[in-house]
Amino acid sequence: MTSDAGRRSPLGSLLDRLSQPLPIDAYRTLVNPLWARDRRGVIEAVTPITPDACAITIRTNRAWPRHDAGQFVTIGVEIDGVRHHRCYSLTSVGDRAGSQLIEIAVQRVPGGLVSTHLTSTARIGDLVHLSGPDGDFTLPSFVPDRLLLISGGSGVTPIIGILRTLAARPPHSDVIVVHHAPTAERTMFSAELTRLAARHDWLTVHLVHTRDGGARLDPTRLDELCPDWADRETFVCGPTSLIEFVTDHWEAAGALERLHLERFTLDLPSLADPASGGTVTATFTTTGSVATAPVGATLLATAEAAGIDAPYGCRTGVCHTCSTRLVSGCTTDVRDGRVSEAGTHVQLCVSTPLTDVALDL
Amino acid sequence: MTALIDRPLTDDAPLDPIDPAGIDLDAFAAELDAIRDEILASRGQADADYIRRVIRLQRRLEVGGRAALMAGVLPPAWLAGVAMLSLSKILENMEIGHNVMHGQWDWMRDPDIHSTTWEWDNVCPSPQWKHSHNYMHHQWTNVVGMDNDIGYGIIRIDPNKPWARWNLAQPLIFVTLATLFEYGVGFHDLEADVSDGEKVTFERIKPKLFEIGRKIRRQVAKDYVAFPALALPLGVPSAVSVATGNLAANVVRNLWSFAVIFCGHFPDGVEIFPRGSAENETRGHWYRRQVLGSANFEGGPLMHLMTGNLDHQIEHHLFPDLPSNRYVEVAPKVREVCERHGVAYNTGSFARQFGSVVRKVLRLSLP
Numbered sequence: 001m002t003s004d005a006g007r008r009s010p011l012g013s014l015l016d017r018l019s020q021p022l023p024i025d026a027y028r029t030l031v032n033p034l035w036a037r038d039r040r041g042v043i044e045a046v047t048p049i050t051p052d053a054c055a056i057t058i059r060t061n062r063a064w065p066r067h068d069a070g071q072f073v074t075i076g077v078e079i080d081g082v083r084h085h086r087c088y089s090l091t092s093v094g095d096r097a098g099s100q101l102i103e104i105a106v107q108r109v110p111g112g113l114v115s116t117h118l119t120s121t122a123r124i125g126d127l128v129h130l131s132g133p134d135g136d137f138t139l140p141s142f143v144p145d146r147l148l149l150i151s152g153g154s155g156v157t158p159i160i161g162i163l164r165t166l167a168a169r170p171p172h173s174d175v176i177v178v179h180h181a182p183t184a185e186r187t188m189f190s191a192e193l194t195r196l197a198a199r200h201d202w203l204t205v206h207l208v209h210t211r212d213g214g215a216r217l218d219p220t221r222l223d224e225l226c227p228d229w230a231d232r233e234t235f236v237c238g239p240t241s242l243i244e245f246v247t248d249h250w251e252a253a254g255a256l257e258r259l260h261l262e263r264f265t266l267d268l269p270s271l272a273d274p275a276s277g278g279t280v281t282a283t284f285t286t287t288g289s290v291a292t293a294p295v296g297a298t299l300l301a302t303a304e305a306a307g308i309d310a311p312y313g314c315r316t317g318v319c320h321t322c323s324t325r326l327v328s329g330c331t332t333d334v335r336d337g338r339v340s341e342a343g344t345h346v347q348l349c350v351s352t353p354l355t356d357v358a359l360d361l
Numbered sequence: 362m363t364a365l366i367d368r369p370l371t372d373d374a375p376l377d378p379i380d381p382a383g384i385d386l387d388a389f390a391a392e393l394d395a396i397r398d399e400i401l402a403s404r405g406q407a408d409a410d411y412i413r414r415v416i417r418l419q420r421r422l423e424v425g426g427r428a429a430l431m432a433g434v435l436p437p438a439w440l441a442g443v444a445m446l447s448l449s450k451i452l453e454n455m456e457i458g459h460n461v462m463h464g465q466w467d468w469m470r471d472p473d474i475h476s477t478t479w480e481w482d483n484v485c486p487s488p489q490w491k492h493s494h495n496y497m498h499h500q501w502t503n504v505v506g507m508d509n510d511i512g513y514g515i516i517r518i519d520p521n522k523p524w525a526r527w528n529l530a531q532p533l534i535f536v537t538l539a540t541l542f543e544y545g546v547g548f549h550d551l552e553a554d555v556s557d558g559e560k561v562t563f564e565r566i567k568p569k570l571f572e573i574g575r576k577i578r579r580q581v582a583k584d585y586v587a588f589p590a591l592a593l594p595l596g597v598p599s600a601v602s603v604a605t606g607n608l609a610a611n612v613v614r615n616l617w618s619f620a621v622i623f624c625g626h627f628p629d630g631v632e633i634f635p636r637g638s639a640e641n642e643t644r645g646h647w648y649r650r651q652v653l654g655s656a657n658f659e660g661g662p663l664m665h666l667m668t669g670n671l672d673h674q675i676e677h678h679l680f681p682d683l684p685s686n687r688y689v690e691v692a693p694k695v696r697e698v699c700e701r702h703g704v705a706y707n708t709g710s711f712a713r714q715f716g717s718v719v720r721k722v723l724r725l726s727l728p
Contacts, residue, residue, distance in 0.1 A: 018587055020579055021480035026473075030420055081409030083470040313496030316647075318681060320464035320476050321496055336398055344470055345477055 012037070034061040039130040043122055044101065050186050053107040053154070054119045055091065058128060060100050067133035069094030069165035070158045070235070070262070073104065076129035079117050083129070085343060086114045089158035089237070089262070090133060091189075094165045105188055107154040137235065137262040139165075144233040145173055148226055150217070150246065152180040152238030158262055159237060160189045163203070167196055176204045176226050180238070182211040217245060230255040237262040283358040284308050285327050293353050299324075299331065300348035308361050310348055317350035324348055329357030375641045382703065386645025389702045393648050396694050397680050400687050409469050411686045415456055415666070416474070423449035426610065431592050433602030446610035448667075451617055453482050455669025460685045462491055467682075483543050484580055486572040489550035497553060499681050503626060503654035506636040509552040510626065513538065513545055517725045519633045524728040531726030535719075542615035547573050584611065617667070620715055625674035628656045629717040630707045649704050651678035657692070657708040664711075665689055675699075675706065 015024035028035035034042065041058035049055050058075075067073070067090055076085045088104035106118045137158055143166070151159045156179050166175065177197075181187035190207060197205040206225050208214035215221050222229055230253045236246050243261055250259045282293035282302055291306035293299065300322055303310040313321030317335060323345045331340050331351040339354065340346045348359075378387040426446030432438040458481030460466070466474045480487050493509065501507030505519065512518035516535060517528045538545050551569055555561045584607035589600040632653040639650060655674040658664075664672050665688075671677060673688035676695055683691075699706040 018583065020583065021482055027420055027424060030417060030424075078406075078409065078469075078471075080405040081407075081469055313492065314500040316500070316644075318500055319491070319495035320467070320682065321491060323464065323467070323477050325477075336401060338401070345467060345475070347464075 033127050034059075036061060037063055039063045039132075041100075041102070041128050041130055043124055043126045043128060045124065046119075046122060049105060049188055050107075052119065052186070053105060053188050055103055055105045056118060056122070057092075057101055057103045058130075060102055060130060062100070064100070064102070064130060065133070066096060066099075067094050067102070068138040069161045070137040070139065071133040071135040071161075072137075072158070073102065073130055073132040074134070075104065076131075077114060077117060077122070077126070079113060079121075084114050084117075085129075085131075087132075087134075089135075089137075089161060091157050091161045092164070093168050094138075094161060096168075105154070105157045105160070107188065135262070137237065137260055140233070143173055146228065146232045147173055147175045148229055148232040148234040149175065149177045150234065150236045150238070150242070151178075152242045153182075154188060155236075155238035155242070155262070156181075156188050156193075157237075159235065160192065162235065163193075163196060167200060167203075170200065170202065173202055175202055176206070176232070178206045178208065178217065178225055180208045180210055180214070180217070180242070183209050184212065217242065219249060222249070231258075233258050233260070235260045235262075280329075280353045281356045282306070282353060283327075283356075284361040285358050286361055293357065295354070296352055298334065298349055299346070299351050299353065299357070299359065302353075303348060303359070303361060310361055312349055315349045317347055320347060322348040325360040327358035327360055330354040331357060375643050376646050378643050378645055380646075380649075384649075384702055384704070386643060386649060388645075389698065389704065390643070390645035390648050392698045392702075393679060393695070394644075396691050396698070397683065400680070400683050400691060404468060404684060404687075408684045408686060409466075409471075412457075412461075412466055412469075412474060412684070415452060419449050419452040419457060422446070422452070426606075427588060430588075430603045430606040431595070431599065433592075433606050434596075434598050439602055439606055443606050443609045443613070446606065447613035447617075450482060450610055450614040451667060452669075454614060454618055455621070455671065456666060456685060457481075457669075458483065458487075459494075459669050459671075462487055463495060464682045465684045482580070484547035484573065484577045485543065485549065486569075486576050489569060489572065490546070493550035493553060495681070499678065501639060502651055502678055503632060504634045504636070504639045504650075507639070509549065510622075511633060512627075513549065514552050515545075516722060518627050518721060520725060521633070521635075524725075528726050531722055535722050539616050539619040540612055542619040543611070544577075547577065580611075584608070621668045621671050623718045624658050624711065624714040625655055625671055627718045627721060628707065628709070628714040629721065630705065631656050648679060651675070652699055652704050652706060654678070655707070656714055657706075658711045658714045659708060660711065672711075675708075 012024065019027055025036040034040055039060065041060040041064065043056060044059045045057040047055045070089070071094070072087045072089045074085050074087050076083050088106060090102055091105050092101065092103040106115050108119045109115045139162060149159045149162065159177065159179070163177065166173070177193065179187070179193065184190060187207060187209070193205045193207065197203050210216055226232070230250070234250070236243065236259065240263070243263055246259060247261070250256050278295045279292050280295060282291045282299065284303065284306070287308060289306055289308065291302055293302040300310055300312055300315065310324070311322050313319035326340055326342055326344055326346045328342045331346050331353050332338065333340070333347070334350050334352055340351065379385055422445045426442045426449055429438050429442030429445060433442055458479060461474055461479045462476050462481070464476040467476050472478055476491070498508050498510045503511060505511065515538065516531060517524065551566055554566050554569070585604050588607060589604040592599040592603045634650060634654065642650070652675055655678045657675050658672050660672050670685035670688045673692050676688040676692050677685070679695065680691070696706050
């Protein structure tokens with residue numbers, strides 16, 4: 001059985017021997033689903049924060065370690081029987097040992113399976129699977145004197161985590177926040193940002209409502225809001241356009257070393273059409289080799305052509321001998337067109353790639 | 362779906378999809394594919410809830426059974442403990458382990474209920490099981506020389522197999538195999554190594570033997586050393602009753618799984634296919650061979666659960682990776698398609714099917 005955390009006490013190892021071939025967790029979780037070595041939690045509260053966003057509080061089990069403000073958690077939820085994983089920035093105070101409560105904020109994405117589930121169908125008490133915390137969008141161990149935090153849309157989530165952490169141990173710093181959202185109503189954490197700014201004299205908050213006349217960030221606007229931006233340790237999280245603007249602007253100013261970026265949107269590669277052919281790239285992560293993969297040909301054929309000793313049995317999708325973890329990319333089952341995404345297992349003999357793929361071979 | 366997705370097994374042309382009796386096997390395959398697709402499209406929360414419910418039930422039965430056996434010096438506690446632990450081991454091997462290892466639940470993407478990670482309470486290591494069963498047996502069902510499940514190599518179940526004098530002991534072998542069935546299963550994958558024509562050396566089979574040995578050691582350590590030792594503070598008779606209870610549960614599971622599996626492929630009317638006959642099959646030929654090489658038996662919901670839904674052996678062989686709880690729903694459709702296309706669908710009561718297996722085993726013990 002796979003569990004990511006390897007915390008095994010002598011008692012745990014003894015119990016595993018008694019419970020084998022299953023780990024003792026298989027029995028402990030009958031009593032309490034959180035009594036497991038892998039990182040998990042239950043939803044403790046779901047709080048609407050805008051018409052289409054919720055803050056979700058999760059009570060974790062002891063396997064969850066402390067996190068640093070600005071990091072993200074990968075959360076696994078079951079929707080119609082299938083586990084789905086998504087990454088969300090942690091909005092709760094970081095670096096707090098012993099607390100089993102963490103919070104994320106989820107904005108509903110139109111057509112988004114997991115965000116819709118978390119904001120409308122998730123219930124208190126639901127089990128969630130966690131991995132992480134991950135990410136290096138974090139404050140240096142010595143908090144700099146001057147900080148600039150820029151965000152757009154739900155990019156505010158790691159920023160609010162950083163601000164809450166700073167507010168819990170008020171710094172001798174000067175912090176400027178510039179946050180962009182379409183309207184006041186749809187600004188996540190707007191009341192809290194305003195309240196924090198009123199309470200703390202080290203904090204200045206600029207809320208920009210881009211659909212209500214607020215100007216998008218450009219060099220002039222930036223100079224108005226924060227004249228000494230190039231000298232500040234700067235954290236930016238938001239859509240691609242914002243990331244591109246700051247990257248270019250900071251680079252031109254020779255200030256890239258003070259710029260920290262977090263992308264929350266992934267530009268999905270366009271999916272190939274298996275009928276039309278073409279080729280993509282297949283990477284085999286264990287052997288480290290790379291091959292050209294014809295779209296429409298099976299991954300098993302591609303792997304064998306590349307000299308990879310791939311497992312196989314029936315070669316017709318019956319026996320599952322060739323099930324292999326898809327590390328990245330998308331594939332489709334040539335029998336029924338079902339699409340598999342990264343992190344799942346695919347049957348090499350009946351799968352063809354739709355994008356560049358990486359396989360655990 | 363085309364005949365063989367990846368490559369034909371030889372360069373010869375595929376078999377004619379119209380069989381000599383005039384059955385259009387392409388049409389037959391298309392109808393069965395449609396039944397499969399319908400289930401794939403409707404898999405969801407109810408199925409996930411089902412397998413989790415069965416898993417919870419099995420683990421509770423196991424805990425209950427092992428707890429009751431701690432008081433096993435009292436006969437009613439011993440009987441209750443054996444009953445619960447036997448049920449648990451049967452569910453764990455049949456409805457859970459066998460089906461999870463087929464990949465029936467991989468679509469849930471739950472790493473704890475996944476064919477690539479599952480290990481079961483049986484002396485057969487799961488990687489070897491997946492080879493001998495999922496591949497050799499399911500792909501080459503009832504093909505002589507490929508499917509080593511035909512009589513498990515030690516029972517003469519095929520009248521075309523030449524008689525040998527030691528077949529006279531067949532009734533005794535039958536009962537012994539039933540009692541020790543998990544050991545038969547445990548060493549079963551070695552059959553592929555000793556029957557492939559190459560010289561059998563210890564070096565060659567050592568890795569598999571080592572794995573089997575490790576699983577046997579672990580089961581012995583758990584059922585016959587560790588749990589009896591836990592009862593030792595209550596006295597030596599308590600420890601002995603735990604060991605005998607565990608032994609009884611292992612034997613009950615062996616007898617029942619043996620009976621179910623022998624009813625799946627050996628009753629009267631089930632066909633055995635000659636060596637080489639399955640090469641260049643189209644999907645229709647493959648489907649037909651699965652139907653002709655398997656047999657169902659009848660029963661209610663409890664029978665479905667306790668056989669791991671292998672009372673629907675035909676449906677399992679057509680669709681080995683569909684969730685087992687759905688076989689009961691597709692069975693009437695499969696039967697209708699088979700009967701309309703003139704493919705014999707073999708079913709009967711458990712007593713009739715098992716009776717015919719026993720008769721065949723006795724008959725074929727003689728020349």
